[in-house]
Amino acid sequence: MPSLFRDTWLVFQRSMLLTLRNPTWVAVGLAQPLYYLLLFAPLLKNVRAPGMAGGNAAFAFFIPGLLTQLALFGTLFVGFGLIGELRDGVIERMRVTPVSRFALLLGRALRDVVTLVVQAIVLVVISIPFGLSVHFGPLLLVLCLMVLLALLGASVSYAVALILKSEDALAPLANGVAMPILLLSGVFLPMAAAPGWLQGISHANPLRYAVDASRDLFAGHITTNAVYEAAIILLALTVAAVIWAARRFARSVS
Amino acid sequence: MIIETTALRKSFRSRKGTVEAVRGVDLAVAEGQVFGFLGPNGAGKTTTLRMLATLLAPDGGSAVVAGADLRREPGEVRRRIGYVGQNGGTWREATAREELVLQARLYGVSKADALRRAARSIEAFQLDTFADRKTVTYSGGQKRRVDIALGLVHDPLLVFLDEPTTGLDPASRSHVWDEVRRLRGEGMTVFLTTHYLDEADALCDQIAIMDGGLIVAEGTADELKQQVEGDVITLGFGPDGAEAVVAAEKLLATEPYARRAERADTDLRLYVAGGATAMPQLMRVLDGNDLTVESVELHRPSLDDVFLARTGRSLRD
Numbered sequence: 101m102p103s104l105f106r107d108t109w110l111v112f113q114r115s116m117l118l119t120l121r122n123p124t125w126v127a128v129g130l131a132q133p134l135y136y137l138l139l140f141a142p143l144l145k146n147v148r149a150p151g152m153a154g155g156n157a158a159f160a161f162f163i164p165g166l167l168t169q170l171a172l173f174g175t176l177f178v179g180f181g182l183i184g185e186l187r188d189g190v191i192e193r194m195r196v197t198p199v200s201r202f203a204l205l206l207g208r209a210l211r212d213v214v215t216l217v218v219q220a221i222v223l224v225v226i227s228i229p230f231g232l233s234v235h236f237g238p239l240l241l242v243l244c245l246m247v248l249l250a251l252l253g254a255s256v257s258y259a260v261a262l263i264l265k266s267e268d269a270l271a272p273l274a275n276g277v278a279m280p281i282l283l284l285s286g287v288f289l290p291m292a293a294a295p296g297w298l299q300g301i302s303h304a305n306p307l308r309y310a311v312d313a314s315r316d317l318f319a320g321h322i323t324t325n326a327v328y329e330a331a332i333i334l335l336a337l338t339v340a341a342v343i344w345a346a347r348r349f350a351r352s353v354s
Numbered sequence: 355m356i357i358e359t360t361a362l363r364k365s366f367r368s369r370k371g372t373v374e375a376v377r378g379v380d381l382a383v384a385e386g387q388v389f390g391f392l393g394p395n396g397a398g399k400t401t402t403l404r405m406l407a408t409l410l411a412p413d414g415g416s417a418v419v420a421g422a423d424l425r426r427e428p429g430e431v432r433r434r435i436g437y438v439g440q441n442g443g444t445w446r447e448a449t450a451r452e453e454l455v456l457q458a459r460l461y462g463v464s465k466a467d468a469l470r471r472a473a474r475s476i477e478a479f480q481l482d483t484f485a486d487r488k489t490v491t492y493s494g495g496q497k498r499r500v501d502i503a504l505g506l507v508h509d510p511l512l513v514f515l516d517e518p519t520t521g522l523d524p525a526s527r528s529h530v531w532d533e534v535r536r537l538r539g540e541g542m543t544v545f546l547t548t549h550y551l552d553e554a555d556a557l558c559d560q561i562a563i564m565d566g567g568l569i570v571a572e573g574t575a576d577e578l579k580q581q582v583e584g585d586v587i588t589l590g591f592g593p594d595g596a597e598a599v600v601a602a603e604k605l606l607a608t609e610p611y612a613r614r615a616e617r618a619d620t621d622l623r624l625y626v627a628g629g630a631t632a633m634p635q636l637m638r639v640l641d642g643n644d645l646t647v648e649s650v651e652l653h654r655p656s657l658d659d660v661f662l663a664r665t666g667r668s669l670r671d
Contacts (some may be wrong), residue, residue: 105458110456110459110460114445114448114452114456117448117452118445118448122447154400185635186446188441188442188443188444188446189439189441189442189443189444190443190444190445191443192409192439192443193437193439193442193443193444193457193504194460195408195409196408196409196432196435196436196437197432197457197460197461198429198432198433198460198461198462199460221587257381308602324461
């Protein structure tokens with residue numbers, strides 16, 4: 101076990117170093133939600149729908165969704181970097197050393213978690229002038245949700261990348277999956293406004309629970325069903341995804 | 355023996371069906387040797403190497419590598435061996451020194467020790483002029499030296515080098531050869547694959563020739579060459595000799611002194627019992643049939659002739 105922590109730390113340090121040497125993608129990842137915040141959120145002031153209030157409350161409704169969107173797009177594409185590492189032989193080189201296979205995944209995923217949390221904090225700070233009210237305790241819980249989402253999204257992306265081993269195959273898949281997940285999560289408009297069948301489908305979407313829970317948390321409600329549901333569902337999915345991805349790292353990479 | 359394998363096998367399933375890449379390899383490699391796997395692309399050299407380095411699980415057979423059982427204690431094997439893949443494995447944005455330090459730390463050594471080891475490798479492999487630049491800026495030869503240094507930073511008992519000189523210019527190639535000789539001088543066992551005849555000939559104490567997933571011959575370079583008895587006469591018919599070479603093959607193959615004839619382009623290779631006595635006789639046959647030879651060469655069998663004798667094909671093709 102100590103070697104797992106040590107190895108994870110080593111892999112994390114190296115991944116983080118490389119990310120900091122080429123931080124363009126971190127900035128690009130943050131640009132998208134900022135566009136939504138500046139160019140789309142103002143429209144919501146005049147929109148009335150079940151489960152959402154107008155005026156400045158529209159920002160309080162929209163920003164939790166933006167954070168989840170950031171988590172989705174920030175992590176679902178991390179597999180691209182891994183395919184480059186596969187091609188350069190880095191993964192093979194690591195696999196011949198006694199390094200823990202879990203560490204190969206966790207070190208990288210931890211880098212993605214740290215990147216996302218920093219992006220999320222920047223987004224929250226920028227949102228405060230737009231009328232978002234922030235309470236420290238609930239915000240901490242929102243960031244915990246972000247950590248789970250990042251681990252989940254990054255693990256899935258890495259596992260799929262290790263299976264497909266090609267950017268050309270990963271790009272359409274990631275794009276094809278990201279859009280419906282995003283639309284069915286209620287990021288833009290509350291799912292309560294959707295017809296019954298659409299609401300039904302949206303319950304199969306893990307991101308929806310994250311969006312609902314962070315809305316409750318930003319509103320200052322910590323002990324709601326949505327928060328519990330999100331915690332349980334995301335925790336279970338994350339554990340499963342991490343185990344799946346670590347197994348892919350342990351298997352042959354030829 | 356630092357490596358001993360019994361009936362090691364591996365097949366791959368693809369859409370086109372099952373490919374038996376390695377079909378039962380028995381090996382015994384003594385400590386302190388440079389052991390070479392010689393064979394064409396697709397012979398199963400890399401697959402065997404990857405199995406021995408714990409990167410691929412064998413389908414059958416057993417192996418003991420550096421004193422640890424390959425299938426039961428792969429972690430122990432990893433601790434004792436080094437492995438340098440065909441294309442190396444460095445991050446483009448990291449420097450050689452950073453890579454060496456990380457690599458040493460992955461084997462469990464402290465940060466201070468890792469820094470010391472990295473400095474030592476940089477000196478031993480003469481990386482000092484570029485060790486603190488990003489690897490993306492390296493030449494092919496520089497990168498290969500870093501790759502090899504990475505595989506050795508933890509002082510393994512045994513190192514696997516997969517095609518260590520493929521794609522290198524002649525100067526870098528001889529540099530790698532020097533490194534391999536230095537390692538052997540330090541008592542390390544080096545297991546390498548190559549498809550270059552001269553590399554196997556010049557570098558390896560022991561050679562196993564592989565083809566179609568099997569070892570078809572094994573021994574020192576001299577032992578292998580002695581397996582091909584007699585001499586080899588190569589007749590060159592020049593660029594316009596396409597017809598002549600066919601005619602010559604037909605005529606000479608039935609001569610009593612000819613053991614075997616092989617055609618490669620407009621060259622004819624004739625395996626004979628005694629070159630000195632066969633030469634004048636075959637020249638008479640060719641003259642009598644108005645066949646003009648441009649060049650004649652008499653030589654001792656090479657490793658390629660061994661390969662040809664065992665497989666019916668030339669490695670040069």
